[in-house]
Amino acid sequence: MSLAIFFIIILFLAAIQTAIPFLTKRTIVFGVTIPEIYINDEQIVFYKKKYAIFVFLISVIALGAYSIWAITSKPTEELIVLAGTVIQFSIIFISMSLYFYFHGKVKQLKKSPKFTKNLKQVQITDITMRSQDSMLPSYVYFLPIIITIGMIGYTISQYSILPEQIPTHWGPNGQADAFTAKTPFSVITLPLVLLIMQIMFLGMHLGTKKSGIKLSATHTTASRSRQLTLRKNTSWLMFLTSLLITILFSFLQFSTIHPNLISDFVMFLVPIVFLIVILVGTIIFALKVGRSDKQLPADIEGDITDYDEDSYWKGGLFYFNKNDPSIFVEKRFGVGLTLNLANPLGYLILILPIIIILLISFL
Amino acid sequence: MIIRVEAESDIPIYTQLINQIIECIARGDMHSGDSLPSVRTLAADLSVNMHTVNKSYHELEKKGIIRIAPKSGAVISSPKTFDPSSFQRLSTEFRPLVAEAIVLGMEKEEIHELVELIISNIKERK
Numbered sequence: 001m002s003l004a005i006f007f008i009i010i011l012f013l014a015a016i017q018t019a020i021p022f023l024t025k026r027t028i029v030f031g032v033t034i035p036e037i038y039i040n041d042e043q044i045v046f047y048k049k050k051y052a053i054f055v056f057l058i059s060v061i062a063l064g065a066y067s068i069w070a071i072t073s074k075p076t077e078e079l080i081v082l083a084g085t086v087i088q089f090s091i092i093f094i095s096m097s098l099y100f101y102f103h104g105k106v107k108q109l110k111k112s113p114k115f116t117k118n119l120k121q122v123q124i125t126d127i128t129m130r131s132q133d134s135m136l137p138s139y140v141y142f143l144p145i146i147i148t149i150g151m152i153g154y155t156i157s158q159y160s161i162l163p164e165q166i167p168t169h170w171g172p173n174g175q176a177d178a179f180t181a182k183t184p185f186s187v188i189t190l191p192l193v194l195l196i197m198q199i200m201f202l203g204m205h206l207g208t209k210k211s212g213i214k215l216s217a218t219h220t221t222a223s224r225s226r227q228l229t230l231r232k233n234t235s236w237l238m239f240l241t242s243l244l245i246t247i248l249f250s251f252l253q254f255s256t257i258h259p260n261l262i263s264d265f266v267m268f269l270v271p272i273v274f275l276i277v278i279l280v281g282t283i284i285f286a287l288k289v290g291r292s293d294k295q296l297p298a299d300i301e302g303d304i305t306d307y308d309e310d311s312y313w314k315g316g317l318f319y320f321n322k323n324d325p326s327i328f329v330e331k332r333f334g335v336g337l338t339l340n341l342a343n344p345l346g347y348l349i350l351i352l353p354i355i356i357i358l359l360i361s362f363l
Numbered sequence: 364m365i366i367r368v369e370a371e372s373d374i375p376i377y378t379q380l381i382n383q384i385i386e387c388i389a390r391g392d393m394h395s396g397d398s399l400p401s402v403r404t405l406a407a408d409l410s411v412n413m414h415t416v417n418k419s420y421h422e423l424e425k426k427g428i429i430r431i432a433p434k435s436g437a438v439i440s441s442p443k444t445f446d447p448s449s450f451q452r453l454s455t456e457f458r459p460l461v462a463e464a465i466v467l468g469m470e471k472e473e474i475h476e477l478v479e480l481i482i483s484n485i486k487e488r489k
Contacts, residue, residue, distance in 0.1 A: 124367045125408040127387070127400050212407030217367065307370055309410070323412040325403050 001172060002077050003070045005275070006084030007063065012279050013088060014059030016286060017095040021048040023290030023335050025226065027216060027306060030102040031316015031332045032110055035119055035305040036218035036298050043109055047102050055095050062087050077172075099333060103316045119305035122217045132228060135209055135235040141202040144246040148195045151253055152188050158257050162187055167256055174267035176256075185363070190256075192360055194249040196353045201242040203349040204328070205235055208337060211326035216306050219298040226293035230330060234337060237285045241278065248274045286335040364392045368409060376411055380419040385428060388439060389485050395441035399429065402437075426452075 027034055029044050030051075038044065066087055070080050109115065155162075166186045167176030180186050208231060216223035251270045255262045312321040319329050320341045327346045328337040339346040364387050368379045387393050399405070402420060406413040420437050423429045427449055429437045464474050 120369060121371055122367050122369050123409050123411070124365050125405065126365050127384075127393075127405065128364050129408075130400060130404065210403065210407070212404075212410060214408065214410065215365075220365070307410070321410065324407060324410040325413050326407040326410070 002080045002084065003067070005172070005272075006080065006087075007067065008276075008279065010059070010063055010066070010084065010087055010091065012283070013091055014055070014063065016283075017091060018052050018056045018059065019286075019290070020095075020334055021051055023286055024333060025330065026219070026222070026293055028332045030099060030106045031313060032103065032106040033306065033308050033310050034106070034110065035115070036216075038115060044106065047105060051095075051098050051102055054098060055091075058094055059091055062091065100315070119303050121307045122304050123307045124215050124217045124220065125213070126215060126220075126224070129213055129215075129224065129228075132224075133209075133213065134228065134232045136205070136232075136239055138202070138205060138209070140239055141198070141205055141242065144242050145195065145198045145202070147246055147250070148191050148198060151191045151250060152195070155188055155191065155253065155257060156184070159184065159187060162257060163259070167252075170252065170271075172271075173264075174269075174271055175264065187256075189360055190249055190253050193357050194246060196356050196360075197245060198242050200349065200353040201238050203353075205238055207327035207345065207349050208234060211328045211337075211340075212324065214330065217304055218306060219293070219296070221299060222293040222296035225296055226289065227330070229292035230289045230335075230337070233285050233288055237281055240281050244274055244277060289335050366405075366409070368411070377415045377418040377422070380416065381422050384419070384423060386485060388428065391486075393439055395439050397439050398435060399437040399439070 021030070026039055027036055029039070030047065034041075034044065066083060069075070069083070075083075162182060164182050165179035166182050166189075167178065168180050168186075168189075169176065169178035171177040213227045213231070214223070215227070248270060251262060251267065255267055309321070310316075312324075313319055313332055316332055317338075318341055319332075319338060322342040324340055325343065326340050327343050327349065329340055330336075331338045339350065366380065366383045366387070368376050368383070370376065372379065384393075384399070399420070400408070402413055402416045406416045409416075420429065420431060423437075424431050427440060427446070430440050431437050461474065464477075469477075
């Protein structure tokens, strides 16, 4: 079982890591801004291919060796989990090292005389674009929150029938394997953690909505399509995740209150279905966003290029721009959003909930 | 309704913003009663400082082109509010340019033609 779960996760991770250079914004190559006219430059296409082939080969070898080892030498479950985790981190580590290697290469390439043609840097926006923004309305994020508040109320009302030992951890088979003593606080810990996660998702949604829709001067149509697709699908993916976590946590909470109501098979199935839906949802998200700006034509006029924001991107990965009031901006390497580290609101949305959850879990 | 600014230009960004918004209205892309994006939104979309956008909006308000209401934000005013003081301000702003044109040898007709050309350029989204 663990082998199957890790195989799927590693396969998914490897596929995404391999495809990243082809799914990112088209004028950003390994975290470096490249003027539109050079995006099909031989050397740049070669770097992207080289990265993808290398990550792909490493992943295939790792996955093959992992499966053969797990099937032939029959190690314990713990060993399979441990090796699977090590492989995941190795793939991330190797692809990040390759990223930095090519980040340096592209940066060097950009300094070469061929690329330093004098282009005027411009920033553009469309002031009527907000009416085309089709992110989910904020109120839908309150629906799972209401469910959770109801669940807390129900748990308190059923306090007397709750067992003396409250589960705090569940194994891969969906059965509880760690417990704590029953107190009015410990019985609602799980829904409380859920509530904070849901509020975090709401915060991320509002933060994204308030953040800028960045258009490119050299491919206005394509960048508009990508930004709007990204915003819409991010809000759907976040809502889906919030909803799925709510369903998963509700099953766990109800199986604690009414141990005989939900069969072992369902408890085993729920986390797996959860995992698969999240993975499939993420793949659909990455493909939809990744393809949204590839088919559309560039609209270059005159000697202009996009404003070079490379100095705000530390290592091409971390965005730090005090002038930009955006909380989230599109990632440079990968598909999705990342924090503007210069905006304190971002820390509030992401770090505060994690601190509260940690406090609740260790209290 | 594309707004375009150049960070490395000699003209400050807030002035570029003012000029771009005024051109949008002059061209007829935006009309009186339409609202402009909030300061925060426009600043985030352009990746510029909120103070820059705020300064542009206040300048536009001073010129009588927009109204800033506490709830509804920045709304484009109706051109009927054009008053003698605006006329006065424009003629002082035109004056040095017209004088410069004369000194550089432009004829009265040429200056008229230039103004005509600029008007048609604005209307034709140039």
